[in-house]
Amino acid sequence: MTTTETINTPHVSHMHKVETFKAEAKGVNLYYKDFHALKDISLPIKTNQVTALIGPSGCGKSTFLRLFNRMNDLIDGVKITGEVMLEEQNIYRKGIVVDELRKSVGMVFQKPNPFPKSIYENVAYGLRVNGYDHKDSIDEIVERSLKQAALWDEVKDKLKKSAYELSGGQQQRLCIARALAIEPSLILMDEPASALDPLSTAKIEDLIYELKNKYTIIIVTHNMQQAGRVSDYTAFFYLGELIEYDKTKTMFINPQNIKTQNYITGRFG
């Protein structure tokens, strides 16, 4: 796999800028009551690249991930300062409707969490709640999303069956399909393979590699090998601070900070 130098996509190429990012955190601080969970984080998320967030438990990487679809808003006592940009817009400015924002950001969770509905309805859910009700086009989007999530061949004959009849790995790919159906401009993955067996994990990793042709992905992972395999850029968090950010290859071969080096080589965390 190659880390591409150009980050231009048709979407941004017409803009006369040297470098545009799909998303970007600018001086973000997050407080949970008295706890300073994210300390002045600035980090660009490059378009059509996979950015891995790594660091020991409690370092703030999952909290950082949740900034981009404002999931931290669901927790009482959270206060956020700074700017988080998505497609050139600060998603924390006044007037942003959070439900609308979340339509453009897909999220995949640690534990597969399909709804107790049919496979079809799981994928269609995001469309239905956002007001799509044209049956033919929903059929089409469901099929396309399941294909993108590399699940179609396994489920095409049992779309009406409950999602709970699928294996854990299939359920997670269903959750990815569910997120893809709303055509997000950014996909957040919070340790998407940590509850899965090695074979299912490999499938998810292949899928991430495929998806980056069309999507921008941020992935939180505890697994160094996984970060090395799937990501183009890596950000290392420690105690709420962003310690180092670089191309994954560069960082894994030649980390600049001793903490990064210790973590990557498994000396702590």
Next chain:
Amino acid sequence: MMSFIHKRIKQKIAFSFFGLVSLIVVGILFVILGFIIFRGISVINWGFLTQMPEEGMTKGGIFPAIVGTLCLIGGSMIFAFPIGVLSAIYLNEYLKETWLKKFMRSMTNNLAGIPSIVFGLFGMALFVNKLKFGDSILAGSLTLGLLALPVIIRTTEEALKSVPDHLRIGSYALGATKLQTIRRVVLPIAAPNIITGLILSISRVSGETAPILFTVAAYFLPKLPHSMFDQAMALPYHLYVLTTSGTNMEASRPMAYGTAFVLIMIVLIANLLANAFRRYFGKRNKMN
């Protein structure tokens, strides 16, 4: 070795005793049920279920009391079910953990602790007198509904709590609003347990005597109610009348057992329904 055997023997004695106690509990239930069935079943026939009481309630049937009780069940649920479910949704899904929520929850629990005769008195003061509904099915239903509210609120809240949070979060992440999440994800999963709560409160309401005493129940009214402003007979009160204040107590005693039998059957059927519901839908919605 000795102390080891000693421990084993102690344990055996202890658990034999616990077993005996629980056997007694089950035994008592069976004795009550058996007694009512044994005494009551002999008067049960089609006529008993479909005729008016006759000859000072020593002959005929208990048809108006059955109809009255069914009206009261229906009336109280029409009132209590939506209010109970909606306020439980508000409590569990919308309200954050503040003093207000704690206050509302403890008030709901206190409401459940109020003796039912007090509900009866309150119902008479408010519905019968103040709102001038008179002794009527409406007043009785509202009073019984108040009694059922805390049961419905609590079971609904438990049902909502049993819906795992990661499903709500998954729904929000797809751009669903809170209301959409409740309607499309939370309620379908919680529904069987909510319905179970409804049925259990029906069995509670159908047996209550005190709340209907001053609000609806008629001593003897050998005709069916025509509107919700009519008085009505009801099974539990009819049982009370037959047992304590009939014209000929000896002759009406079998009728009392028959009434008790019918009442118990209504409660039993409601409970069996609740169980069947839970099993059927529980299987359908099984979580992984």
